[in-house]
Every structure is written in C-alpha cells, then in structure tokens.
Amino acid sequence: MEKDRVCFLKECQDAVKVSHDTLYKILQDNKDTEYGRKYNFAQITELEEYKKLPITDYEDYKNAIERMMTGEENVLTAYPIEYFLTSSGSTKQKVIPITRVGLSKGFDVFYNVALPDDEEWEGSKHLHTSMVRTKKEEKVTFLSNAHFWNVRETMPGFFDKFVGETDFMFAEEIGDAWYVKLWLALAEPELRSIYSIYQYDILLFLQYFKEHWNEILRDMESRNIPEKINISPAVKEKLLQRPLPEKEWLEFIRKECEKGFEGIGKRIWKNLAMINGIGGEVFGTQEQMLRYLLGDVSIHYFAYASSEAPIGIAIEEENDSYVCIPQGCFLEFIDIEEEELSVKWMDELEIGKKYEIIVTNYSGFYRYRLQDVAEVTGFYGQSPIIRFAFRRNQAVNIAGEKTNLSMIADAVKECAGYFGKNITEYSVCVDETVMPNRYCFFLEGNYEIFKENYDGFLDAFLCKKNNDYDDLRQLGQVASCVWVHVEDGSHTAWKMKQGMKGHSKPLPFSKEDDYHKFMMERERKVEI
Numbered sequence: 001m002e003k004d005r006v007c008f009l010k011e012c013q014d015a016v017k018v019s020h021d022t023l024y025k026i027l028q029d030n031k032d033t034e035y036g037r038k039y040n041f042a043q044i045t046e047l048e049e050y051k052k053l054p055i056t057d058y059e060d061y062k063n064a065i066e067r068m069m070t071g072e073e074n075v076l077t078a079y080p081i082e083y084f085l086t087s088s089g090s091t092k093q094k095v096i097p098i099t100r101v102g103l104s105k106g107f108d109v110f111y112n113v114a115l116p117d118d119e120e121w122e123g124s125k126h127l128h129t130s131m132v133r134t135k136k137e138e139k140v141t142f143l144s145n146a147h148f149w150n151v152r153e154t155m156p157g158f159f160d161k162f163v164g165e166t167d168f169m170f171a172e173e174i175g176d177a178w179y180v181k182l183w184l185a186l187a188e189p190e191l192r193s194i195y196s197i198y199q200y201d202i203l204l205f206l207q208y209f210k211e212h213w214n215e216i217l218r219d220m221e222s223r224n225i226p227e228k229i230n231i232s233p234a235v236k237e238k239l240l241q242r243p244l245p246e247k248e249w250l251e252f253i254r255k256e257c258e259k260g261f262e263g264i265g266k267r268i269w270k271n272l273a274m275i276n277g278i279g280g281e282v283f284g285t286q287e288q289m290l291r292y293l294l295g296d297v298s299i300h301y302f303a304y305a306s307s308e309a310p311i312g313i314a315i316e317e318e319n320d321s322y323v324c325i326p327q328g329c330f331l332e333f334i335d336i337e338e339e340e341l342s343v344k345w346m347d348e349l350e351i352g353k354k355y356e357i358i359v360t361n362y363s364g365f366y367r368y369r370l371q372d373v374a375e376v377t378g379f380y381g382q383s384p385i386i387r388f389a390f391r392r393n394q395a396v397n398i399a400g401e402k403t404n405l406s407m408i409a410d411a412v413k414e415c416a417g418y419f420g421k422n423i424t425e426y427s428v429c430v431d432e433t434v435m436p437n438r439y440c441f442f443l444e445g446n447y448e449i450f451k452e453n454y455d456g457f458l459d460a461f462l463c464k465k466n467n468d469y470d471d472l473r474q475l476g477q478v479a480s481c482v483w484v485h486v487e488d489g490s491h492t493a494w495k496m497k498q499g500m501k502g503h504s505k506p507l508p509f510s511k512e513d514d515y516h517k518f519m520m521e522r523e524r525k526v527e528i
Contacts, residue, residue: 005112008109008113008325011327012323012324012326012381015324015346015381015382018327019326019330019331019346020047021327022105022326022327022329023047026330026360027041027044028042029079030078030079032074033076033077033078034074034076035064035077035366036078039053053366053367055341055358056365056366056367058368061076061365061368064076064364065084068081068084068364069095076365077097077099077364079102079362081099082099083098083145084096084098085143085146086140086141086142094307095140096307096363097364098143098146098363099363100150101362103146104150105310105329106329107328108151108155110303110310111155111158112155114300114313114314114315115300123161124190124192125162125190125192126162126192126194127184127188127193128159128162128194129181129196129201129204130195130201131169131181132144132145133145133171133173143305143307144197148169163191164180164242168235168239171232171234171235173234174231174235175229175230175235176229178204178205178208179208179212179216179231180235181205182205182208182209182216183216184242185269186217186220186253187242187245190271191272192271192272193272193273193275194276196275196276197278198277198279199275199279199286199290200277203290203424206264206290206293213253214254217254223240225240252268256268262293263295264294267295272294274297274298274300275298275299276302278304278305280301281387281409281410286424287299288416288417288422288423289423301314301319301322303322304322304386306370308363308368308370309328309365309370311324311357311359311386312324312325312385320387321378321385322385322387323380323383324386325383326383329359330359330361331346331359332344332357332360333345333348333349333356333357334356335355336354336356337353337354346384347382351377351379353376354373354375354376354389355376372392373390374386374387375387389404390404390406396439396509397430398430398436398437398438398478399436401466401469401471402468403465407462407465407466412426412441414461415454415457415458416445419453419457423445424488425445425491426443426444427441427491427509427510428441428442428509429509429516429519430511430516431516433516434479437479438478438479438481439462439478439481440481440482440516440519441458442486442491442519443483444486444489444490444491445485454483455483459473484519485524486519486524490522494507494510494518494519
C-alpha cells in the first residue's frame with residue numbers, strides 16, 4: 001500500500017506528462033474501434049488534434065452501449081467490458097460500461113493511497129457499512145459492487161480487517177443489513193474506524209443504532225434473532241455463531257445509550273479514530289448530524305469518483321479536496337465563467353475558479369461531460385486539487401434563477417446552525433400548487449416547529465446567495481420558499497417507492513411530478 005501511495009504522489013509531481021501519456025495510450029489502444037476509426041484516433045499525436053473531437057454527453061453513447069450489452073465488441077472500446085454499471089444518482093438512470101483496465105488504473109488505488117498504511121492499523125478491526133448483494137457473474141451492477149469484487153481478486157486478504165470479513169461483505173440475501181452491521185459493530189469493543197462509500201451511509205447506520213439499540217442489545221444478550229427481523233437463514237446462522245464480548249460490555253453500551261446519543265460513537269468505541277466515505281460541503285447538514293453522533297472522530301473524505309471515471313483521492317483527513325489521479329482517465333475542464341465554451345488543460349487551471357469536468361476514460365467515453373462542477377483549491381505537484389461544488393444538471397429553476405445544490409445545502413446548513421437544530425435529511429422541489437411557484441423544503445429531524453421563522457430565514461439566505469433569485473423575488477415572479485417538517489423516514493420511503501437501490505446518496509432535489517404530494521402527505525402534524 002505504501003508503495004502505491006509513493007508511486008501516486010510521484011506521478012502527481014509530473015502529472016501533465018502522465019495525463020498526456022494516458023490520453024495517447026487510450027487513443028492508440030482504441031484506434032481500430034468503430035468510434036476510433038470514425039474520429040481517426042490513429043492520426044492523433046498532438047493535443048490540438050485531439051481537441052477537434054466533439055464534446056459528448058450520455059445520449060451520444062446510448063445506442064452504442066445497447067449494442068455492447070448484446071455482446072458486440074470494438075464499438076466504443078477495445079478493452080474487454082467487465083461490467084455495465086447502473087447510475088444510482090438522482091439524475092436519469094444511465095448504463096455505463098467499465099473495463100478491467102479502467103478499474104485497475106484508478107479505482108483500485110483508492111484504498112491503497114488514501115488510507116493509513118501501518119501494521120497497527122492493518123491489525124485493528126474496522127467496520128465497512130457496505131454490502132455486495134450481486135454475484136460476480138452478474139454483469140449489470142453498481143460501481144461499488146464492481147469495485148469490491150475487483151478488490152477481492154486483486155488484493156487477497158483486504159477484507160480480513162473488517163468485522164464479519166467476506167461473509168458479511170459479500171452476502172446476496174442479507175435482508176436487514178443495518179441490523180447485521182450493528183450487531184457486528186457492537187460485538188467489537190476495539191473498533192478502530194468505520195468505512196463506507198458515502199458518509200451518508202454512516203449517518204444512516206448511526207441513526208439505526210439510535211432507534212434500535214435496545215432491541216439489538218436484548219437480542220445479543222439472549223443470542224436470539226426474532227423472526228420479525230428480515231435476515232436470511234444463512235446470514236442469521238453465521239451471525240449467531242460469531243463470538244460475543246463479555247456481558248459487561250453490552251451493559252456498558254446500554255448505560256451509554258440511556259445517557260443520550262451526542263458523541264455516542266467515541267463514547268462507546270474508545271479507539272474509534274476515523275470514519276471514511278465520500279462527503280463534502282454539498283452534504284453539509286448530514287455532516288453536522290454525523291459529527292454530533294460521532295463525537296471526537298476524524299473524517300476522511302476518501303475519493304472522488306463516478307461510474308464514468310475515478311477523478312481524485314483525498315490524501316489527508318479533515319480535508320474535502322481531492323488530488324486528481326493523473327492516469328485514472330484524461331481530464332479536461334470547462335471554465336463555467338466564460339461565455340464561450342473554453343476548455344482548459346490541468347496546467348491552465350486557476351486556484352479559486354470553478355470548472356466543469358470532462359473525461360476521456362478507459363471504457364469508451366471520449367471528451368465526455370461529467371456534468372460535475374469542481375472548484376480548484378490548489379495543486380499537488382502538477383496535479384490539481386479540487387473540491388466538488390455542484391452538479392450542472394441539478395438545480396432548482398423556476399424562472400431562470402438556477403439555484404444550484406451548493407446554495408441549497410448552504411441554506412439548510414446555515415438555518416440549522418442559526419436555530420441550533422438537528423436536521424438528519426432534507427430535500428427541495430418546486431411547488432407548482434401555488435402561483436407564482438416557490439421552493440418547498442422538506443426536512444427530517446427532531447426540532448420544534450416555528451414555521452414562519454424558518455421560512456423567512458431560508459428565503460433571506462437564498463436572496464443573499466443568488467442575485468437572480470433575489471431579483472425574481474422582488475419582481476414577484478417567485479413566491480417565498482416554505483419549510484415542511486416531515487416524518488422520519490419520509491425520504492427513504494420515497495427512494496423505496498422509486499425502486500432506488502445501491503448506496504443511499506442524499507436526495508437533495510427531485511423533479512418528479514408526484515414528489516411534492518408524496519412528501520406533503522408525510523408532514524408532521526404535531527409539534528415536538
């Protein structure tokens with residue numbers, strides 16, 4: 001692992017050359033594909049020639065991917081397809097091909113580069129909240145599943161450090177995963193860290209702990225899992241066969257839970273040093289609640305990736321910026337402040353400016369608009385250090401004001417901080433039941449309802465953050481936003497209704513026609 005980290009940081013020192021070599025290799029390896037012949041990859045030896053290729057989006061590849069899924073080869077890429085990944089985001093679902101070389105060039109280095117590498121850490125016990133629910137043979141899956149199967153093959157013994165080992169990381173019919181993961185965690189007094197794909201998963205895990213600690217401690221003490229708990233017989237048998245700590249340990253947990261849940265993570269697991277998962281400022285309110293439950297535990301922001309490409313790695317704790325991976329893909333950047341399309345190379349970027357990311361990857365996407373906008377916060381050697389800002393195609397937009405998700409996140413976070421309230425989950429949609437339309441915020445959490453105060457604060461904050469919104473409010477073209485306190489579990493219920501699977505990203509914005517009605521039916525009717 002240390003060798004991989006040293007190699008990665010060395011590549012960053014010469015990132016411009018490494019990234020250009022990556023591009024030329026991709027183009028040459030794919031020159032005889034249908035796409036490569038169409039755009040004459042064989043003759044591209046200079047960056048300016050490459051720049052003549054069209055900038056693309058998913059619709060440009062959709063038909064080709066459908067052909068590839070039937071087994072047709074050499075359409076977009078010459079590399080063998082390992083999986084087809086389904087997007088689990090809040091945008092329209094996509095199917096993304098990924099190759100073995102694509103996995104190994106970027107995704108495989110995440111754990112080796114980002115996380116501690118010492119005997120004490122490797123010898124400690126850690127919890128991973130993830131669960132691989134598909135077989136390796138299933139070719140249509142999620143990025144996390146593809147990644148974990150690849151890690152299992154390329155890094156033997158990697159999962160031994162996690163409580164439950166491979167038995168509880170690769171379990172197709174596990175059922176109530178949070179129950180199983182919490183049992184494993186509570187049975188390990190020396191837990192050192194909690195890993196996840198998204199920090200949001202850890203928040204859901206801790207919320208489950210808060211709501212179900214009494215029942216699960218009872219089950220552990222009696223070594224009996226009630227029939228009502230949805231766990232497959234095979235997983236139940238394995239769980240009950242695992243050793244449990246002394247009764248005094250479980251009694252200690254009970255007493256700590258009875259005191260309340262502020263800082264419960266560190267209060268129970270004294271050696272808990274870090275959590276690890278994708279997060280950042282856009283999910284600021286979730287992070288506030290996460291820190292409240294964790295106590296004095298460091299946060300590592302892990303990696304910046306999408307199904308299309310591995311983008312960057314967080315190389316230090318408590319820093320939500322990512323060092324771009326020079327050979328994970330080839331990166332270009334669109335300056336979002338310039339009126340005409342202005343594409344930059346990594347050595348042309350400016351600190352403090354925001355850019356949309358374009359990728360050329362190892363899976364058949366060329367000059368592909370990722371729709372992510374990132375802010376450059378610095379450089380490590382020649383490699384840009386970036387922080388995710390917002391999705392370009394995700395914005396609340398009634399009359400052209402385009403309030404992006406970063407603004408929404410800031411508004412909710414500031415409101416929670418100002419009123420001193422805990423918000424566990426939130427979302428926003430356009431309320432078209434009134435004229436003019438307005439933003440409708442749905443929030444979960446335990447707090448007293450002073451609706452008018454929250455409405456006014458959010459509206460004033462958005463006016464301050466977005467001049468276009470302020471103008472439209474003054475013109476009366478957008479009504480004042482509203483805050484709706486919904487029952488706990490409302491957002492999860494919506495995701496289940498939509499059939500959303502995979503890892504539970506926060507759902508900060510929805511355009512679905514029935515979303516407003518669905519959430520309004522779950523408004524809390526009494527004040528806490």
